[in-house]
Amino acid sequence: MYKSNIGLLLLSLFIFISCNKDETIGRNILQKPVISLDSETGIYVIKVGKELTIAPTVEHTEDAIYSWIVNGKLVGMESTYTATWTEKGVFYVIFRVETPGGTAEEELRVDVAELAPPVISLVLPSRGLKVLSGTDYLFTPDIQNQNEHNFRCEWIRDGKVVYTGVSYTFNESRLGSYPITIKASNIDGETIKEIVVEVVETLPYEVKFEKPSYFQTSTDRYTFAGRPVYLSPLLEYFDRPDYTWSVDGVVKEGENNQTFVFTPSKVGEYTIKVSVAENPNATKSLTRNITRATTTLSAEVIVHCSARKQEDNFRPASANSLRTQHKVYEYTPAPGQFIGELNTAGFTGNERTQADAIAYATRRLSVKNYVSLGGFGGYIIVGFDHSVPKTSNQYDFTIQGNAFDGSSEPGIVWVMQDINANGLPDDEWYELKGSETGKEGTIQNHAVTYYRPAGKGMDVRWTDSKGNSGKIDYLLAYHAQDFYYPQWVKEDAYTLRGTFLQSKNIQDPSSGIWKNQAYDWGYVDNFGKDQLTGGNTQDGSGQKNGFKLSNAIFRDRTAVDLQYIDFVKVQVGVNAKSGPIGEVSTEVFSFIDLSITN
Known part of the structure; x- marks a missing residue:
C-alpha cells in the first residue's frame, strides 16, 4: 500500500550513467541484476558488539555499482557489507545494484540484541x-x-x-x-x-477442479444453454501430463489440451471427466532424477445447464434498493502490511474466522473506509440487492480506490451472474478486460502460494506457478502487528489464482522516490483514463474507476454477452514491492451501481 508510506523516501546517492550505443556494439543483451540474499528470511540476528558480514549472491554484475544504505546514509560500496553493530535495536538496510542492464534492490533487517540464539528457517511444501x-x-x-x-x-x-x-x-x-x-x-x-x-511409494499426484473461491467447497459449474464453460484441472506433481476429456462417459476425440471448452445445447446436467496420465519417460523431480511408472488420475465436474434464460434471473432495482454493495460474501486477502493491522486498517486483532473477516470488511465498506487486499491474488467478493444492468451510460458501475499520480495499485475486476438463482456467488466468474489484456507479460490463471511464517514479526515467503519465489516484507518500523498472514486462514499455506499484470513500479534514480505508475484503463485503484471526476488527485480521496459490462470476457478473451451482473470480485493483479513502501496492494472503499442515480 503506497499511500500510507509516501513520506518515507530514501535519497539515492549515485546516478547511474548508462553505456552509450557504441559501447554495447557486439555485446549480448544486458540483463537486469538479480539479488539472492544469504538469509532465507531476509532477517539477520546479531549481538551487540559483534561483527556481521552480509554477502548476497548477485547475477549479471557487469559494470555494477553497489550501494549499502542504512537509515538513508551510504555506508558501503562493495558487493558485501561488514559492520560491527554497537547499539541494540532493529535496523533496515538497503542493498542496491546498478548496471547498464537495470537496477535491483533488496531491503533486509538486522536485529541487534543482547543475546543471539540460532534462528532456523526451512520452507516446506504446503501439503x-x-x-x-x-x-x-x-x-x-x-x-x-x-x-x-x-x-x-x-x-x-x-x-x-x-x-x-x-x-x-x-x-x-x-x-x-x-x-x-x-x-x-x-x-x-x-x-x-x-x-x-x-x-x-509414489508421489501424491492430484487432479482437481477449481472452486469459485477459496472458502467454497463445491466445484459444480453453472451456465445457460449456448453459453460455454471453460474447464481446466489443477494438477499436483505431474511433469508431463497428457489429457483425455469425456462428456457423460463419451470420450471427446481430439480434445487433449489442459483447457476444455464445453457448450451445452440443451437443459440438463453433464458429467465432465478429465483423465491425466503422466508420461512414462524419465522425468526430473525437484530434488532428483527418477523414472516414474505411468500414473493416471481422473477428476469429474458437474455442469448444470439452467432451464431459465439470462433475462429470467434479472432482479430489477426497487425504490428501496441500495446504490452501493449490499453484502460482503468473502474477504480473502494475500498477506500484506495492512492485514491484521490494528491502527489505520481498523482490525481488532480478534479476526480468527472467515465470518470475522467478512464482518470486518462489511464494517469498513459501510462507511467507505479502505479494505486492503494484500499482495498478488488477494480478493474481496461483494453483491448487490438487485441486478446491476448493462446500460447505455459510459460506465455501468464504479469502484472506489485511493490512487493518485504516482500511486496506482491495480486490481482486476471479475463479475458474475446468479445463474442458479440461489443468491450466492458460486457461478461463473468473467473477467473485465483492461488495457493489459492480451499483452505480452500478462498471465491468466497465475498462482501464488503463501507460507505461514514460523514466528511473529517475520516475512511471509511465497512461490508461484512459474517457479519464482520471494517474500512479503515485514515492515516493523511502520506496521508492527504480529503477522501479515491472515489469521483466519487455518492452513499453513494457501494458494491464490488470478490474472497477473507486469508491474510498473519504478524508483527515480536521482531522488530515490518510488512511483507506482498507472495503467491506461480497466483496473481498480488505478490513476487511469477511466476515472470518474471528483476524486482528489493529491491523496486519492474519493478516487473512482468506471467499469463496463461490455468488457466481460471468457478465458480465451472472447466477449461474453452479460445483460446484467449480481456479484463483483476485485483481485490484486501485480506481485511487486516498492522498497520501504512495501508490497503493491489494491485498496477498495465502495462499489456503486451507476444506474441508480438517487
Whole structure:
C-alpha cells in the first residue's frame, strides 16, 4: 500500500550513467541484476558488539555499482557489507545494484540484541513433505548465528541424534511418517524446529477442479444453454501430463489440451471427466532424477445447464434498493502490511474466522473506509440487492480506490451472474478486460502460494506457478502487528489464482522516490483514463474507476454477452514491492451501481 508510506523516501546517492550505443556494439543483451540474499528470511540476528558480514549472491554484475544504505546514509560500496553493530535495536538496510542492464534492490533487517540464539528457517511444501521410498532428500535449512561460541546443530530421530551438522540427508525405505527435530544451540540459547517427513511409494499426484473461491467447497459449474464453460484441472506433481476429456462417459476425440471448452445445447446436467496420465519417460523431480511408472488420475465436474434464460434471473432495482454493495460474501486477502493491522486498517486483532473477516470488511465498506487486499491474488467478493444492468451510460458501475499520480495499485475486476438463482456467488466468474489484456507479460490463471511464517514479526515467503519465489516484507518500523498472514486462514499455506499484470513500479534514480505508475484503463485503484471526476488527485480521496459490462470476457478473451451482473470480485493483479513502501496492494472503499442515480 503506497499511500500510507509516501513520506518515507530514501535519497539515492549515485546516478547511474548508462553505456552509450557504441559501447554495447557486439555485446549480448544486458540483463537486469538479480539479488539472492544469504538469509532465507531476509532477517539477520546479531549481538551487540559483534561483527556481521552480509554477502548476497548477485547475477549479471557487469559494470555494477553497489550501494549499502542504512537509515538513508551510504555506508558501503562493495558487493558485501561488514559492520560491527554497537547499539541494540532493529535496523533496515538497503542493498542496491546498478548496471547498464537495470537496477535491483533488496531491503533486509538486522536485529541487534543482547543475546543471539540460532534462528532456523526451512520452507516446506504446503501439503507436507513427501519423499519417495529409498531416495535421498537433502535438508539445507538457513540457520543464523552459527558463528557464536559453542554452536551445534543436531538432527534427532526417535529420540536419538542421527547427525551433527547443518545439512542432513534423509533416506528411508519403510513407508510411514517420520518426525525429525532440528536442534540448534550456541552460547546464547537453543532453538528447536520439528518437521514430519512422509515416506511414500509414489508421489501424491492430484487432479482437481477449481472452486469459485477459496472458502467454497463445491466445484459444480453453472451456465445457460449456448453459453460455454471453460474447464481446466489443477494438477499436483505431474511433469508431463497428457489429457483425455469425456462428456457423460463419451470420450471427446481430439480434445487433449489442459483447457476444455464445453457448450451445452440443451437443459440438463453433464458429467465432465478429465483423465491425466503422466508420461512414462524419465522425468526430473525437484530434488532428483527418477523414472516414474505411468500414473493416471481422473477428476469429474458437474455442469448444470439452467432451464431459465439470462433475462429470467434479472432482479430489477426497487425504490428501496441500495446504490452501493449490499453484502460482503468473502474477504480473502494475500498477506500484506495492512492485514491484521490494528491502527489505520481498523482490525481488532480478534479476526480468527472467515465470518470475522467478512464482518470486518462489511464494517469498513459501510462507511467507505479502505479494505486492503494484500499482495498478488488477494480478493474481496461483494453483491448487490438487485441486478446491476448493462446500460447505455459510459460506465455501468464504479469502484472506489485511493490512487493518485504516482500511486496506482491495480486490481482486476471479475463479475458474475446468479445463474442458479440461489443468491450466492458460486457461478461463473468473467473477467473485465483492461488495457493489459492480451499483452505480452500478462498471465491468466497465475498462482501464488503463501507460507505461514514460523514466528511473529517475520516475512511471509511465497512461490508461484512459474517457479519464482520471494517474500512479503515485514515492515516493523511502520506496521508492527504480529503477522501479515491472515489469521483466519487455518492452513499453513494457501494458494491464490488470478490474472497477473507486469508491474510498473519504478524508483527515480536521482531522488530515490518510488512511483507506482498507472495503467491506461480497466483496473481498480488505478490513476487511469477511466476515472470518474471528483476524486482528489493529491491523496486519492474519493478516487473512482468506471467499469463496463461490455468488457466481460471468457478465458480465451472472447466477449461474453452479460445483460446484467449480481456479484463483483476485485483481485490484486501485480506481485511487486516498492522498497520501504512495501508490497503493491489494491485498496477498495465502495462499489456503486451507476444506474441508480438517487
